[in-house]
Every structure is written in C-alpha cells, then in structure tokens.
Amino acid sequence: MILKDALIALYTILYKEIKRFLRIWVQTLIPPVITITLYFVIFGNLIGARIGEMGGFDYMQYIVPGLIMMSVITNAYANVVSSFFSAKFQRSIEEMLVSPTPNWVILLGYVLGGVTRGLCVGLIVTAVSLFFTDLEVQHYGITLITLFLTAVLFSLGGFINAIFATKFDDISIVPTFILTPLTYLGGVFYSLDLLPHFWQTVSMVNPIVYMIDAFRFGMLGVTHVSVTLSFSMIIVFVLILFFVALYLLSNGRGLRS
C-alpha cells in the first residue's frame, strides 16, 4: 500500500474511533468528569483543607496534575482495549485484516483514537479543576509532551490487553488489578518524599511515577525525579510496547488462525 493510501486508511480508523467514543459520550466523557469532581470535593476540599500544604502547594493544587494524568491514563487505555476487543468480538476487525491496510496503520489508528479520547477527557477534567483551584502552568511544552506520551503508552497497553483478551472479563482485569493500584501508588495523592526511603526506591519501578512526576513538574514546577529521566523512561516504555503490539498484530495473535 502506498503512503497516500496508508494515510487515508489511518485517517479512516482515527475518524471511526473518534466517532465511536463521541457516539457513546455518556459512557466515555461524562463518568470521568463525575469521578474527578468527587475527588476534588472529597480529597481536595474536605480532606485537603485539613492536610494543608504538600510540596509547597495547597493540597488541592498538588493533586490536580495527578488527577488529570489519572483520567488520561484510564481513558486512553479504556478506549483502545474496549474498542479493539469489541471489533474482535464482533469480528468487524476482519474488515481491516482482509484489506491491504498495513499492521502499523491499524495499530497507529487505534492508538491515536485512544490518545484523542485521553486528551479530550484530560481537557475536560482540567476545565473542571479550574472551578476548585487556580492553575498556572509552568512549562507548557513539558506538560503537553508528557500528556501525549502517557496517552500513547497506555493506548498501546490497552491494545496489547485487547489482543490477549478472549472474553469481556479479560479487558477489566488489567485496569482493576494493575493499572489502578499503580496509578494510586504513583504519587497522585502524595509526594514520594513522604515515603520511607525503602518505599521510595520501590516506587521507582512504577512507570506511572515518572509520568505523574514529569506532568507535575510541567504544571507546578516541582519534581521528585529528573525530567530527563522521566522522559527517557516513558519513551523506552512506549518503544517497547509499540514493538510488542506490532509483533503481536503481525503475528496474528488472537486474530488469525
């Protein structure tokens, strides 16, 4: 397939994905807003007022970057895992597999769909957060790049999950038992400086720590680990997951017999 045709196929998949999550906006865009609003009210306003400052900021201000990032992570992941698995389940994925669309285009199309939903939800959550606190972004470039790379990374994760999934239960196992604990333990609600040295070291194997930390640096200007290290870690994870996903797709794992 020539590049021009491949780009049309890529646009088609992305358009299809965006139309899908907008068609079911009550399921895709509203729930994260309600969840995050509750976090702001309970953790930010009610409990946060008693906690006082963290990392030199109001507790509410401190948790905003983590909550935005949490929304982006869960929505980018959920979009790809549910969309790709549904396509497998309904066998509509065969439309693409039978066509000349290259595997990298299929992968990129789904990932960009996940990124778009992640960023849309991130934008809405950021807007909601402005009702609760003032935000003054310190480094726009770092903030946006971190957001984008994180959405890419978890879209890839969702894609791999969908490839291995054989029933609907399988697409909720990873978010429930891996993604949520790692996100909560990734420093959304607390500074890693509060942890004992041992647990700080253990936390460093959690990839979400780097994303939240880099994003918090972009928004608030405070960091626990260096931004260079955070970006390096995120990029390495993105590359690993991209090639794993592409290999699985090319290999036809769960798609071709």
Added chain:
Amino acid sequence: MASLALSIKNLTKDYDNGFKALRGLSLKVETGDFFALLGPNGAGKSTTIGIISSLVRKTSGLVEIYGTDIDQDFSTAKKYLGVVPQEFNFNQFETPLDILLYQAGFYGISRHLALPKAKELLSLMSLWEKRHQQARLLSGGMKRRLMIARAMMHDPKLLILDEPTAGVDIELRRSMWSIMRDLNAAGTTIILTTHYLEEAEQLCKNIAIIDHGTIVTCTSMKNLLGRLGSQSYLFDLSLSLNEVPHIPEIVARLVDSQTLEVEIQKGKSLCDVFDWFRNEGIDVLSMRNKSNRLEELFLKLTKSSPLNEEDAGSI
C-alpha cells in the same frame, strides 16, 4: 490481465490441534468465471477462503490472485479481492453508510471519492433509505445485502461469496441471484460457496467439490451434470393406478396411487413414458425432478471420496 483469477497449488493447512483441514488442495478459477465451491460442512471451504483472504495462515502451498503471489505481495493481492463471509462481521452499531465509507478508507479510497460509490451500491441493494440507521436494526436479508455492498466498495476483480443466501427467504434469494449475475456480467469473477445446490446449478459455470481438504472434482457445471447415470422424475397423474406400470427399459414405482416415480437412464427419451400415459388415457398433471440433479451428484461424489469409509461406487 492474468487469465487466472485464482490459482491454488498444493495448499495444506494443519491446525494446532493436529486437524488437517486442507491436504494438498489445488484449484484454478478463470477470469470472469462464476465458480461454485461446494462441499459438506468441515470439508475445508472456509479454511480455503480464510487463507485467500489472510484470516487463516496456510501451512504450505501457493496462492496467487490475478497472478500475484500472496506470500510475495499480499497487499496488492488483497486489492483484487472482495470477501462476503458467512457470518455478519460488521460493527452492528454503525450505519450502512459509515460501514461502506470505512471499508473504502481501508483500501485507500478517500471519503469524497467513496461517497458516490456508496450511494450507488446502497441504492442497488435497496438500502439507501436505511443508510443512517444502525446496522443492528436491519433485517437479516438487508444485512446480507449490506455485506455484498461493502465487499464491492473497492471494485474487486474477484468476489468470494461464502454462503451469501444462508437463511434468506426465497424471494430475497432470487433478488440476490439477480444481483450476483449482474456483477458477474459486469466482469467480476465470483466464487460462490453454498449449501443450496439449486443455487449453484442456476448461477455457476464451473464447479469444484471439496471434501476432506481436497478437491474431489473440478469441471464445468454442464460436464458434471452430464455424469449423472440416471435421473428420477415424479409424475402427478389425473387417474389412480392400481399397480406399477410396465414400461420397457424404464424403472418405475408408485409413490401413491396418483404419483409415479420414474427413473430414466442417461440418453433415454422421456417420450416412451408420455406415449405409455397417452395409450392408457392418463393425463400428466405435472412433472418434476425427484431431487436436484446437482444434489444427487454431490452426495455421490462426497460419499465416494477416498477418505470416506463407505464407497458409493460409480456415479
């Protein structure tokens, strides 16, 4: 243009569980043909179609679509190919128009170029009025037609229809036959699998019968039907018969007092039978084949396949 739309040589497929679905299958389909690929359930038809369309990986063998080896350049080979699978495999929550436009996009056809084609195909399939309705709300027949329209979006030269009329009522089936005939007349090579043997006999010029992963016979429909040693007819009569009539060189039996079954050997004229009725002063109210001719051959061929325990003898 290559003279062969499809060429398959020594195709084998061994599944992980050890099941040998295809055992050295070879097949050639000429450009412009309307070709029937028949076989009992589990014979290997769907596996063959799966390999041609890349959904199943072959174990060994060569597949060429319009001269393009799928191992060398599957992307080009896929452009020639349109597939209508047995089961509905579109997103049930999308609209017919979107399904067709997305399909075009997967083949590198931009939305504005695809729109007139989608309109033409949806109109041809009587689906234009339903273009904005979710596909899950369409009737079974409409879904079948939608799948054919989708497969035609990129103007494939070779269209594979895997039981396209399964579960479709007779009226709709006949309208789909008409659509298939028109597509073939317009130059599209069609490979049809079906369990309705009457359908294959009506539509197809050439035929292959597959059983146990290998081709049992591959010839023209006319040739195949010519292999029948005898044919059985049922005559509905104006008067009751008390006993089986003795007609020279013809085997007959009474189904009931006013229905006579007659077996005519190949080459033997039916005039002798009609002469006998005329002499006896009996009118023939109607006459029909006892069973579809192709059906009789199909059963004999698949029963006499070397891999079957029971040999049915000569056809």
